[in-house]
Amino acid sequence: MQSSLNPSRLTLAALLVLSVNAAAQERAGGMLEEVVVTAQKRTESLTDVPISIAVMSSEAIVKTGVRQMREVAEFIPNMSISGGNDSTTAVRIRGVGANTRNIGFDTRAGVYVDGVYMGQSPAQNLDILDLERIEVARGPQGTLFGKNTVAGAINLITRKPSREQELLVTGEMGNYDSYRVSAIGNLPLGKDAAARFSIVDHNRDGFIKNVTTGTRHNEQDGTAMRAQFAFGGEHYDVNIAGDYLESERVSFFGAAISDWSGSVPNTASPGRFNIDNNFDNNEEREIWGLSATVNVDLGSDYNLASITAYRDTSIERRQDTDHSFNDMLFVNYPDAYEQTTQEFQLFSPDSGRLKYVAGLFLYDEKAVSSRQVTIGPDIGIVFQGLAPPLAPFGAAFAGAGVGTFADVDTRSYAAYINGTFDLTERLTLGFGLRYTDEEREVDFDLVGDIVDLGPIQVPGAAVFGVAVGPVVNGQTVANFQDKKDYDDLSPMISLSYALGDDTNLYVKYSEAFKSGGFNVDFVSENALSEGIDFDQETVDAWEIGLKGTALENRLRYNLVAFQMDFEDYQLNQFVQLENNTSAITIRNAAEVSSRGLEAEVTWYPTNNLMLQAAMGYNDAEFDSFPGGASVRNPAGLGADLAGNKLPDAPEWTSALAVQHNLPLAALNADLVTRVDWTYSDSFYATEDNVSFARPGSSLVWGEVDSYSLLNGRIGLEAESWSAYLWGRNILDKEYDQAWTADFLGTVANFPGDPRTYGVEVSYRFL
Template sequence: MSSMRKINQNINSANRKKILPNMLALAVGGSTLLSASAGFTAQTFSLEEVVVTAQKREERALEVPISMAALGAEALEQSGIKEVKDLGEMAPNVQISQDSDFSSRVTIRGVGANSRNIGFDTRVGVYLDGVYLGQSPAVNQGLVDLARVEVLRGPQGTLFGKNTVAGAVNLISKKPSDEQELEVGINVGNYNNREYQMRGNLPLSDTTAMSLSLNKTERDGYIENLFNGDEVNERDATSGRVHLRSDVSDKMSINIAADYMTQDRNGFNGEPLTTIFAGGYPTAGNDKYEMYQNRTVPEDKEIWGTSATIDYDLDSGFSFKSITAYRYTDMIYGTDVDFTEFDLVNTAYQDTYKQLTQEFQLTSPADSALSYVLGVYYYTQDSDTERYALAGSDIGAFPFGIAPNSTAVAYGGTVETESYSIYANGNYDITDRLSLGFGFRYSEETKDVDWSIDGSNSGAFNIATGSVDDSRTDRDFSPTVSLNYAMGEDSFIYARASTGVKSGGYNLDFVNADQFTGSPDDIEFDTESVISYELGYKAELLDRRLRINTAVFYSEFEDYQVNQYIDLGGGGTALTITNAAEVVSKGIELEATYVPTDNLQITAAVGLLDAKFKSFPGGGDGGADATDNDLPYAPDLTAALGVQYYLPVPSLASTLLLRADYSYTSERFITPSNNEGFSNGVVDIDYDQLESYDLINARIGLIDDADRWEVYLWGRNLADSDHMNYSFRDFLGTYVAGYAMPRTYGVEAKYRF
């Protein structure tokens, strides 16, 4: 074994003893957190080792040359994180959209996107046990039965392939254990919040075990539709996961898992700040948590998937892994396009994704100077869409030229995607302290599109009529190289250069007739690529009571894809996707976790960001030059501070948990135009520029020392911030916004049999 690896594996065994049974004091508010097995020792108050699989093999997070945040199971629980969208509070330079699941968007270092239509992909991949979950509707998973979450910042094209130009989110599930377990929980709170949880683990034999998790969440909406009395932006979701693990032999194990989620709720895609064409203010429902619309729209989805993972240790010391998976996502979504009490125009969407993946990995022995992973990956996805813009009974009162109670626009079609890739990622110990990291991925992807749109009844909106039957193939080679230097047993500096690519595609949306004349070239856009440079420092100091992670990065994007509404004049808008922009994202991330005593942990994190369009002529409203403008959803500053304290209560044979989280996000823009509001002499509104905001969350709990029960009082957004989360301008020129969920609080309890 090389000296470098001896240094990395020389961990003080005392650091593995826990001060409290089955208890973790994990970081909050955005630091690079502890693994699921993390804790403190009474003797040294030290942080335990963090083990991650960011490079598809188990490694100390300290020596992985990637800026990342890793959250263990109890960190997720103690911070009250229930869904993927909640993770945005936990890491610097990470933003996750808080609006509809239909348009879920993860933004890392100012770079992100939602897959609004089946021809456009995201920029951050979300993975469950190595399986890509798919497009925006599938992103906001309930975090059920997870052992750890890893948020990887920067391009991850070598190991994760396409659509990870900004980063990746890894969800790692708990594996069934050899212990018989049953845990039940209930969580109740304001807005009639009810959450019921159950997790069981059952050994079936000496070599086989099964786990089952179920979760049911219901919550009333916090926005009232004054027109019909409906409460919108509610939650009604059921999710579950079953996992079977079998150690077939000393060398072979099989994990078979299946998960399911269904959601049926009154959706919400914003409330109007103006009437159509910005001709005035709404006549009613002007409060941030009120609306006045003639219809309530659905947001229903069904997601399920299954996977089989085979691990086999060869006699030579190599290990082989096979991951076979199938995923299905179906989303039904609607909008009230006019956002008024009149029955003018509404839309109805149904998008379906069917995905099959197969991955083979070969991992070298870990006891040599050269270690590596070789992989082959196959991906196929069938995407189907069916969407309608429906004219209502009142539309005849407006000069749109559309017959009442008719279909104004109809479109639908399929995109079939097939991708093959090979990759390698490795590490070579040049000296006892200096290590060279390397990797590449070669991929070939073909998209076949068969799509048509009929806007012949769209009148003044001038929506296109035509069809596309086309195919495009993209080939890409994405390399990565890094240097990692061990300054000591627990202190590393690294330099990394990485690349990635985002798929090209087609703008399959409600396109304007002037944009689409029938040629595929009118709505096709090219691939986007990135090269990123990163310099980082990771260390555990003061007898491993202080953990520091910092990174400085610079990323250049070529042919950056921009999906935006453009002004058509006369108050109308249209959706476009262009490759017109060059983008630069640069900044600093600093994260620290400090354990001054065995019961106290303090964490802090700061992210500084400068993400701009290096070149985007004509990208602003009215064709204005958007060069040097900020990227959408790219705050200059994100910061967090967290404190967690355990206080033993011997008289109750339990321990009191006190926890508080604070996070700050600075101003940011929503569109490339970087508007500082909108005013036309009739209306004067906040739009585009989102104000800075603070969030305060807290939790007080009593935990049984025998690990049988625990009960918590919790609160989120305790300062009741009502900051604007998003704003946009819709098809009829209406300015729309959505605001933060108000203060929530409740009681949560769990019992283990």
């Protein structure tokens, strides 16, 4: 049941003005306040840092109405975060990222909260909660952040406990029966101690209807909380933090537009937001962690920091993998991660020509995963396409299972240094060096039931083309055990030149690496015999940028051009085979390049009006990928994909906005109006860069069209309270976020969210 709020009135109100993009800063009489960042582990002006950084302040977080990390990506050019579900969250920066459900495959972009690495894909789509700002550092950041980050780092900086007593409560209601309630409190505990807590609970009905069961998919239902306790003395301070997130929801893994084979259009669930699964997809996620950050004054202006953290992430995904009302295949994917990290940082004095941070990072992760597929009674439909002799025996396979079970242990240590040396008053040399040693150990089983057909015994794994091992306790068990070591030395060097008091020009070169791993998934016999490991990848990156302010500090700009060249680029593919199934494969593409531009501008033409624009251009392609094509490629299976675009990598992304504050003296408040416009260019969904399911099929898919979205809010804001009407996708634009093909070949798309709207009220008790 939807809310009674009128969307046309909200649209009219929001369109009174144009709106703003992703790094809005608080007003100061029309003057831009200095933006400070900690991307280089020191508090520095954004203008002085030789890194392409997008910053979203606390005000921008509130005014844009972002609720989760994937919504933040809408406002950051050359960045995307996949939607639909949380188990395969993929963060991409400059066209490169990691789209996988595999515990043996690391992400390329790291998400950090107060310097703590949050872990793998299931932990990356966090709820936005009590943040001071979000920093997105694009490009390799290995000499600055603990974990390997070849694409970039997203750093979430929380608000810390302070000496001011505070309680902020916020309530929100909207269409699709959505609600969101949150509370943020700060409590002084004497002269040198304070505590801070925050909690949010949210819920929203799904907009994807399962016509078979009547349930709505892609709902939101979760709770997140964080608590911090800070204390200190003359020469030290300590912050102890804990956080917890739980979510249980009817999730979404794509709306089928084909039958299981990927060739015949699906007619069972007509309509953009309809599916016809025989049971409802479900996803449960639990994430929690503890950390202790200690800063010690060593004297002579030297400081030592220690960050100790433990993270625990678990997610369970239950899915109808054939995407139909037929009971063919049911999958259950539980994954769990435990990680312990320790980082030490030594800070040199801020005075003098030489400044540096030297660090030591220790990382230990234990990951456990299983992939359990249960065959349903309607599997005979598949056998008619895969193995006609087995078709009469389809019912005999009902209840049989095929599964993978894997343990992957990762131990890593890294030593790094990052610093600057002032060559002259205007010219500064930046330098960095990181050494990483990483060890991975795997124990992997691919298990299958044996089906008794009377005259013959058929291994369930063999039916679907996956590896069959020796019979152990009545099941086939293919086992793989291995241990791999990886090490790398990555340098960074930059030159920054002050063109004036408010303008800096820089050029930067950096290297980074991503360790290899193991493809612990449903792999073929050949893949298992050849070894399921893949090699490490490396990247060389160039960057040149111009940053500054102008017009008496009313205009801020950041302009960056970049080139990133990858060797042995790791890629996770559904490789479509001749028998209509897919082999899930992680392999190394020989060479990949990503080049482009990033530009961000903030301007106050008057004291009450702020304009912003941000643009990203990204040309990401395979320079060489022998044997990378699948059967859907016109050149056929195994062709070289050189010249093809990377999947899920739009060339152009942009965001425009305007925010207007109209003082209302009678209410001692401001009327605040804001509208955000975002744009994404078209892109391909697969490495093959084609727009059909397979040769000879009339089913068109594989390319996501370009789209633009309009969001906005209008309301009153005072010192202690605020009330807003808000809307997302105000024009109710129909657009797609992604395409996918599942194990049996089902083609499915991910439609973007329809128009959502609501009202939000906040009150601050001082």
